[in-house]
Amino acid sequence: MLLQFVPSSLWLEDYFAAVNSRLRDFRPAELAHLCYAAGKLRVAPHSSLLGGIFRHTSINFRQYGMRELALLLYGLVHMGGELNPDWVRQYRVRVCALLVESEVVPPPTLQRWGPHLHPNALGPLVKARLREVPQDSSRGDVDAAQSSSGEPSPLGPLAGSSEASGERLAQETTRAGGGATAPAVAIATDLAVILGSMADWLYQPPQAFMEVALSVVGGSVQRLTATQLTGLLLTLAHMEYRPEPEMFQAIWARVMDSYDSLGRQHRTNALWAAGRLRCAVPRPHLWMILTRAARELYEHTDAEVVALLAAAAGLHFKAHQQWLLLFESHLFKRLPSFKPFELVSVLQSLVDLGHKPDRIWLLRWAEALKPGVAELGLTHISSAAYAVARLGFRPPAGLRAELLRVSAQRMAAAPAASREGVELRSTSGQQSSEQMNAAARGTSPSRTKLRKGVDNGGEFQRIRVLSRLLWSLAMLDIRPDSEWLAAYLGCLGASLEYCSAHLFSM
Incomplete structure (x- = not known):
């Protein structure tokens, strides 16, 4: 070893x-x-x-x-x-x-x-x-x-x-x-x-x-060590478990004390985790990290660039237009190399930051996403549709068809998974600390796609995902067929039934 x-x-x-x-x-x-x-x-x-x-x-x-x-x-x-x-x-x-x-x-x-x-x-x-x-x-x-x-x-x-x-x-x-x-x-x-x-x-x-x-x-x-603490923050982010403010501030202070000695990946991980957890990062620290990252974009991996943008959105960074345009220009060159879930994350982050890329950028994004839609879970499909709907961008027909086809498959499979007590997960949509490190080394360790025996509000979250998806399709004037609607109603009904039973049992 x-x-x-x-x-x-x-x-x-x-x-x-x-x-x-x-x-x-x-x-x-x-x-x-x-x-x-x-x-x-x-x-x-x-x-x-x-x-x-x-x-x-x-x-x-x-x-x-x-x-x-x-x-x-x-x-x-x-x-x-x-x-x-x-x-x-x-x-x-x-x-x-x-x-x-x-x-x-x-x-x-x-x-x-x-x-x-x-x-x-x-x-x-x-x-x-x-x-x-x-x-x-x-x-x-x-x-x-x-x-x-x-x-x-x-x-x-x-x-x-x-x-x-x-x-x-x-x-x-x-x-x-x-x-x-x-x-x-x-x-x-x-x-x-x-x-x-x-x-x-x-x-x-x-x-x-x-x-x-x-x-x-x-x-x-x-x-x-600061490295151990960035790993801990990343763990909590993937568990979606927010620490007490006092504990986070103590961890963050230790990380910032050693910031210059940390590698880019650990610095990015810490900021991404803070954004995912919606923890309060001091504004001077946030400004320093993100402006420094903008100057070093070409030195960052794809995963790090995506994580930085997601962190900026999650922490409500008040970005200048010049900063946003710099990211937009840099991302345009990288779009074809991004993984499907990274493409969704990038667009969602730009929308959350209040920025609308130009039409050429959006068409390149749609072209890059189309071949990988089949790798996305229902949550990411809904997020992609919601992001383009908020921008008022109607994707090309090929991407629209893929979004409908794959979302119908996901919705049809969801009720059966719920009955078995299993939450469907898309491995490519949730990177662990090991995956992020492996991505930098060019490897991709296998991950289980199911998490059993744990109820973390997945069915409640699915109702929101389904609601956003239908709203987005309506805003984009995309009309699903009867088979898609049947899968949608079946998935929604199963989630509502679960949630009703859960609420009455509390």
Whole structure:
């Protein structure tokens, strides 16, 4: 792994067969490091071995410490393991148990969210810990558990981190399980990796888990690196989980302190995440970053240019006309190289910034988008139609036909997915931190297209998507046929039925 050398498929097949035959002999640290190494190399073992690892770990979770849990999840996610709700629940229980036992959760957070942390499994542990905490505690001393021996090394080059050493990680002594007290900053580092892996898995944990985890990470913000913090912001953006304003400001201040030493990708990631989360970035910082980016556009990758524009729109940047025209001119040259979802994002951002490109630009945009419409999900199709409708630009007939054809397919498939409790996702429309980094390296790791067992308002959001789509078609004088309308009404009806049942059950 440290050499970044991927053995031949035959060698890997023999190796994983040997691992599978001796899986029961592996100790937690050994299995966690093996999974991490395989995940870093992006090798995918046979499903039988992955299934064996899931079974082995679920039986032995109590022997895993926080570091092993972080390594294990990172490896399983990037080896292509499929999300299993029961396994993930056991995993969360173990993480929460270690956090409570390590006494790094601030007392107010434990008092507020502790009773909601898997009460059946962790209820006695949380109650015992709360009895030790004064009821009038106003804050948790998360640094009390900090080791005097100094900061441990980061986990490795995860979630946008380019400065950590994998070799040092492999040599680092693994902490024992069983809830042994560990330095708060080490736990915060592990939690950041765990959250990043969950985001890459398209999994959103319950609110209680997130609040407890972020309270621990927030207590060590001053001890984490700027690279780790940009990775954390990116994770939260993909989870669509906005941190408390105080925590965001602390993270942002640390990032800005090291801004010049960060690479362009990390700077772009931080700003994009802030825009996605609608967090308040100080105006001087926003102006400095975006004006500097405008001077360096040719040095940015396509993904970075798209992210910068999306951040400007999300943060309500008051751009001068000269700045907008500079971006428009630069984008015109890049449009053919953009991915379909990037084309949608670019136009949507320009519209949100109050800018209308000229007709030649829009025709080039439409020409670039047409071949890739089939790769878009319903949300992006709706966004594309909504953007051109707001501009008053009626796309060419070929693009109009593709938008109708693909949207009909997406809407026809949506009710079945809803009945199965599965949310349809377009992998190309949501880049994880790993994808953004891989894009810069010219690779494209596979991603699961479905997220199971999590309700984050997807059906409620779909109603808005459908409403915007129909409004946009009406504004553009595009008249769908009866088959399209039947798919639309079926999708809308399924979403309304779900939402009605959900609201009445609350």
